[in-house]
Amino acid sequence: xxxxxxxxxxxxxxxxxxxxxxxxxxxxxxxxxxxxxxxxxxxxxxxxxxxxxxxxxxxxxxxxxxxxxxxxxxxxxxxxxxxxxxxxxxxxxxxxxxxxxxxxxxxxxxxxxxxxxxxxxxxxxxxxxxxxxxxxxxxxxxxxxxxxxxxxxxxxxxxxxxxxxxxxxxxxxxxxxxxxxxxxxxxxxxxxxxxxxxxxxxxxxxxxxxxxxxxxxxxxxxxxxxxxxxxxxxxxxxxxxxxxxxxxxxxxxxxxxxxxxxxxxxxxxxxxxxxxxxxxxxxxxxxxxxxxxxxxxxxxxxxxxxxxxxxxxxxxxxxxxxxxxxxxxxxxxxxxxxxxxxxxxxxxxxxxxxxxxxxxxxxxxxxxxxxxxxxxxxxxxxxxxxxxxxxxxxxxxxxxxxxxxxxxxxxxxxxxxxxxxxxxxxxxxxxxxxxxxxxxxxxxx
Amino acid sequence: xxxxxxxxxxxxxxxxxxxxxxxxxxxxxxxxxxxxxxxxxxxxxxxxxxxxxxxxxxxxxxxxxxxxxxxxxxxxxxxxxxxxxxxxxxxxxxxxxxxxxxxxxxxxxxxxxxxxxxxxxxxxxxxxxxxxxxxxxxxxxxxxxxxxxxxxxxxxxxxxxxxxxxxxxxxxxxxxxxxxxxxxxxxxxxxxxxxxxxxxxxxxxxxxxxxxxxxxxxxxxxxxxxxxxxxxxxxxxxxxxxxxxxxxxx
Numbered sequence: 001x002x003x004x005x006x007x008x009x010x011x012x013x014x015x016x017x018x019x020x021x022x023x024x025x026x027x028x029x030x031x032x033x034x035x036x037x038x039x040x041x042x043x044x045x046x047x048x049x050x051x052x053x054x055x056x057x058x059x060x061x062x063x064x065x066x067x068x069x070x071x072x073x074x075x076x077x078x079x080x081x082x083x084x085x086x087x088x089x090x091x092x093x094x095x096x097x098x099x100x101x102x103x104x105x106x107x108x109x110x111x112x113x114x115x116x117x118x119x120x121x122x123x124x125x126x127x128x129x130x131x132x133x134x135x136x137x138x139x140x141x142x143x144x145x146x147x148x149x150x151x152x153x154x155x156x157x158x159x160x161x162x163x164x165x166x167x168x169x170x171x172x173x174x175x176x177x178x179x180x181x182x183x184x185x186x187x188x189x190x191x192x193x194x195x196x197x198x199x200x201x202x203x204x205x206x207x208x209x210x211x212x213x214x215x216x217x218x219x220x221x222x223x224x225x226x227x228x229x230x231x232x233x234x235x236x237x238x239x240x241x242x243x244x245x246x247x248x249x250x251x252x253x254x255x256x257x258x259x260x261x262x263x264x265x266x267x268x269x270x271x272x273x274x275x276x277x278x279x280x281x282x283x284x285x286x287x288x289x290x291x292x293x294x295x296x297x298x299x300x301x302x303x304x305x306x307x308x309x310x311x312x313x314x315x316x317x318x319x320x321x322x323x324x325x326x327x328x329x330x331x332x333x334x335x336x337x338x339x340x341x342x343x344x345x346x347x348x349x350x351x352x353x354x355x356x357x358x359x360x361x362x363x364x365x366x367x368x369x370x371x372x373x374x375x376x377x378x379x380x381x382x383x384x385x386x387x388x389x390x391x392x393x394x395x396x397x398x399x400x401x402x403x404x405x406x407x408x409x410x411x412x413x414x415x416x417x418x419x420x421x422x423x424x425x426x427x428x429x430x431x432x433x434x435x436x437x438x439x440x441x442x443x444x445x
Numbered sequence: 446x447x448x449x450x451x452x453x454x455x456x457x458x459x460x461x462x463x464x465x466x467x468x469x470x471x472x473x474x475x476x477x478x479x480x481x482x483x484x485x486x487x488x489x490x491x492x493x494x495x496x497x498x499x500x501x502x503x504x505x506x507x508x509x510x511x512x513x514x515x516x517x518x519x520x521x522x523x524x525x526x527x528x529x530x531x532x533x534x535x536x537x538x539x540x541x542x543x544x545x546x547x548x549x550x551x552x553x554x555x556x557x558x559x560x561x562x563x564x565x566x567x568x569x570x571x572x573x574x575x576x577x578x579x580x581x582x583x584x585x586x587x588x589x590x591x592x593x594x595x596x597x598x599x600x601x602x603x604x605x606x607x608x609x610x611x612x613x614x615x616x617x618x619x620x621x622x623x624x625x626x627x628x629x630x631x632x633x634x635x636x637x638x639x640x641x642x643x644x645x646x647x648x649x650x651x652x653x654x655x656x657x658x659x660x661x662x663x664x665x666x667x668x669x670x671x672x673x674x675x676x677x678x679x680x681x682x683x684x685x686x687x688x689x690x691x692x693x694x695x
Contacts, residue, residue, distance in 0.1 A: 391535075392498070393535050394535050394537055396497050396498065396519065397531065397534070397535045397537070398537075398545075398549070399496070399518070399519040399520045399523070400495050400496070400497075400519050400520075400523055400528075400529055400531075401520075401523055401545075401549040401552075401553075401605065401609070402520050402523035402524055402549045402550075402552040402553035402556065402609070403520055403548065403549060403552050404518075404520050404552065405518070407520075407548070407552060408520075411540055411545070411548065412537070412540070414539075414540075415537065415538060415539025415540045415588075416539065418539045419538075419539055
């Protein structure tokens with residue numbers, strides 16, 4: 001079935017994209033072999049579509065049609081535009097205040113736009129490109145491997161041009177967030193990035209990934225993957241933000257492995273882009289590790305926003321909490337898919353997942369699909385999903401107190417989203433998320 | 446000029462007519478009690494004056510200082526000085542009471558072309574009023590009415606009344622769910638707001654409340670219209686004889 005479907009124009013077009021890009025992709029020898037195999041895997045499957053269960057509500061053949069050519073290596077003019085966009089984002093408070101930025105322009109790391117020096121001795125940052133190009137590093141090919149067979153991730157492995165590889169030494173407490181900023185400067189082009197984050201034992205860190213497009217950069221496709229290991233007793237506040245580019249397509253995948261007693265607070269925030277999918281795969285691999293995964297998805301016009309969360313409890317005594325909220329206006333489409341997997345050994349697992357969608361127009365659509373997949377017998381797990389309109393009784397109460405219809409709606413939407421946003425532990429990150437949500441609400445016509 | 450004039454008001458909900466030609470005139474400074482059995486249309490009247498959706502006005506009019514109230518959105522009515530103290534104040538999780546009070550007050554002031562309250566002035570005012578109503582400060586930090594007792598919810602309504610300084614207060618079954626001490630605190634709060642410029646319409650099923658908030662006029666409603674009007678002594682009379690006589694007559 002898939003073989004038949006992949007014999008389409010889009011399938012052939014992407015072959016050309018890979019062939020054309022090949023000269024620019026880092027890593028020779030074994031790395032090139034891994035890329036070629038990844039591309040073959042992608043080509044067999046093609047873009048995911050509705051008959052692939054994991055992509056049932058986000059059919060990329062319909063939403064993306066095809067993969068656009070790789071964005072060219074940014075020249076001086078592109079870097080100047082990116083610099084201006086980064087500066088502008090700071091002025092408009094679209095960047096996290098005080099964060100040390102690592103900037104990727106059209107899929108290529110830009111040292112001049114980044115604040116590496118400010119990160120200090122205990123944080124090592126290299127580019128993915130330099131690691132892949134280093135023949136002395138025998139394990140370099142592993143950076144392109146993940147445990148999933150998802151076609152978009154295979155495509156990412158095949159096409160990736162750059163990323164950052166961050167290692168934080170045991171016991172480090174980072175005093176400022178690290179923000180990986182992806183800037184798109186070209187139109188009708190794609191970028192493929194992959195970053196690694198390794199937090200040693202007891203590390204305390206806050207990390208943000210965000211995506212922006214410079215003015216005039218239209219119809220950009222980004223495919224990003226971040227692979228994170230949270231060391232023993234380490235604590236990570238991780239925020240994924242998609243704000244910019246009304247016609248952008250963003251496919252982001254996050255892989256997180258938690259060692260014993262590690263804590264991850266993950267927040268995904270989507271309030272921009274024509275098509276966005278954030279898929280997070282979290283493995284609770286060490287006993288006593290804790291996950292709190294939350295997020296908000298704000299869609300309007302004809303935007304499509306998908307959050308997919310796979311929580312894998314592998315060992316006993318781990319806790320996971322997930323709380324997602326969506327506000328859907330106009331003809332927007334919000335998707336939440338979540339699964340808690342409890343492996344046979346993962347006794348005493350405590351897992352809960354809740355998703356709620358607020359439908360703000362008659363044509364708004366929300367698909368909520370939380371699932372449990374439990375193979376152990378001594379666990380506490382639960383999930384729930386709800387969608388509905390704003391409560392008329394609450395709206396009337398507020399209006400009877402003098403709030404206009406829009407003000408009353410905004411206050412109630414804010415309260416609805418606030419219950420998820422409050423879960424962000426880092427104050428700077430929380431305030432940033434509140435501001436972005438307020439902005440989205442303020443732009444409601 | 447009368448503050449509120451309800452003239453021959455007819456109201457339907459879905460296919461049922463609830464009010465059949467109700468008239469009522471309220472002047473500044475007056476306190477009117479509206480009494481009547483369950484289902485007589487008392488709450489419908491309060492909802493229609495405040496602008497709650499779901500009611501169809503099929504005849505008559507409501508004038509507020511001579512202006513057509515039915516043409517205004519609920520928030521415009523609030524800004525003009527109409528205040529409904531709800532029988533069942535709703536709980537709004539996630540909206541802190543303080544933030545709500547301030548947003549509402551400033552929205553009303555803005556609609557009237559007045560300047561917004563400064564933070565110190567606002568806080569001072571809230572503190573004064575909440576103290577007189579025996580509302581602890583930590584209650585104001587919680588979500589609007591979330592986890593409040595029946596008495597606390599009603600006091601929160603009166604707190605808003607005191608802050609917004611409306612010219613017409615409609616109290617819908619303020620006594621429901623209150624014990625005698627809570628009722629006294631609430632009534633004291635209301636009495637403190639009586640003034641020559643401000644009118645009140647007190648809707649109640651029981652005479653008891655009117656021992657604390659003494660009305661100038663008492664209207665008896667039955668089956669969707671006012672069937673008898675008198676002074677405060679009418680309430681006492683009803684306490685003895687009940688509403689049955691009016692239900693048969695109407």
